Amino acid sequence: MEHNKHHIMSVKTATLVLAMLLFLTFVTVAVSRIDLGYLNVIVALALATTKSLFVILFFMHLKYENKMLKLFVFICFLILAIFIGMTFFDVAYR
Amino acid sequence: MSNVHKDYQGAKLGMWLFLFTEVLLFGGMFVLYAVYLSRYPAEYHSAGKELNAFIGGLNTVVLLISSYFVALAISFLQRGEQKKAIRYTYLTLFMAVLFLVNKAFEWSAKFSHGIYPDSPHLRELPQGESVFYGLYFLMTGLHGLHVIIGGGVMAFVIYKMKKNEVNSTDFVMLENAGLYWHLVDLIWIFLFPLFYLVI
Numbered sequence: 111m112e113h114n115k116h117h118i119m120s121v122k123t124a125t126l127v128l129a130m131l132l133f134l135t136f137v138t139v140a141v142s143r144i145d146l147g148y149l150n151v152i153v154a155l156a157l158a159t160t161k162s163l164f165v166i167l168f169f170m171h172l173k174y175e176n177k178m179l180k181l182f183v184f185i186c187f188l189i190l191a192i193f194i195g196m197t198f199f200d201v202a203y204r
Numbered sequence: 205m206s207n208v209h210k211d212y213q214g215a216k217l218g219m220w221l222f223l224f225t226e227v228l229l230f231g232g233m234f235v236l237y238a239v240y241l242s243r244y245p246a247e248y249h250s251a252g253k254e255l256n257a258f259i260g261g262l263n264t265v266v267l268l269i270s271s272y273f274v275a276l277a278i279s280f281l282q283r284g285e286q287k288k289a290i291r292y293t294y295l296t297l298f299m300a301v302l303f304l305v306n307k308a309f310e311w312s313a314k315f316s317h318g319i320y321p322d323s324p325h326l327r328e329l330p331q332g333e334s335v336f337y338g339l340y341f342l343m344t345g346l347h348g349l350h351v352i353i354g355g356g357v358m359a360f361v362i363y364k365m366k367k368n369e370v371n372s373t374d375f376v377m378l379e380n381a382g383l384y385w386h387l388v389d390l391i392w393i394f395l396f397p398l399f400y401l402v403i
Binding site for chain 1 (some may be wrong): 213216217220221224227228230231233234238239241257261264265268270271272273276278279282283296377382383386387389390393394396397398401
């Protein structure tokens with residue numbers, strides 16, 4: 111059955127999300143200019159993950175989707191994490 | 205009234221399932237990038253410095269704004285503002301072209317310095333650097349291909365909106381095109397710092 115009450119994202123929300131994403135991009139560039147050694151990669155990935163959350167939750171509308179779709183997306187990224195994690199168990203202790 | 209059965213939830217779920225395969229496709233390449241980074245940190249660093257962080261940053265901003273435009277286009281279409289939705293989808297398409305123009309400038313500068321897949325210059329470089337450039341061309345190239353496809357999808361949805369086959373009561377095609385476009389943006393969010401900044 112079609113849902114009659116479909117959530118429509120407001121221009122204001124979208125603009126705030128864009129402002130946040132541009133701000134985080136600026137932070138990403140600024141932090142990369144400081145030499146933190148290996149931490150640079152970690153910080154850049156943490157910032158990129160934060161940006162991704164904004165894109166997925168708001169632009170991709172996941173925040174307003176049903177529980178099943180949220181669970182599916184979670185499982186997809188869980189599998190990706192297992193894939194990356196397991197590879198590194200192998201690579202790091204070889 | 206059309207008698208064609210439309211399954212809104214199904215259409216959207218199908219698109220997400222396709223996106224999952226895309227996540228794992230690029231995920232595999234990110235693993236490759238990370239494994240070689242742990243093996244050749246110094247070579248990654250010296251090769252990465254050659255990349256143009258300004259063009260990379262500019263393209264990040266271009267893609268973020270394009271994602272914003274398509275998100276707005278969906279909102280306008282759902283509110284019944286068909287003309288505005290078409291205009292904002294055009295803007296998304298324009299940003300896609302702008303991204304590709306920047307990319308073309310970036311790659312032609314690399315080519316003129318003898319840096320292209322399997323070039324004699326690359327073969328002389330240390331192994332780690334040539335691996336870095338190999339991954340750079342593979343990953344940004346595959347991403348660029350997605351931008352081209354995404355642009356084509358946007359053009360097709362514009363055509364459908366103009367024919368009023370995609371409208372305020374049947375908007376899932378624009379939503380799914382938007383989902384694909386956001387995924388392209390999402391991948392670039394990771395590619396940009398990993399190739400242009402960090403190392």
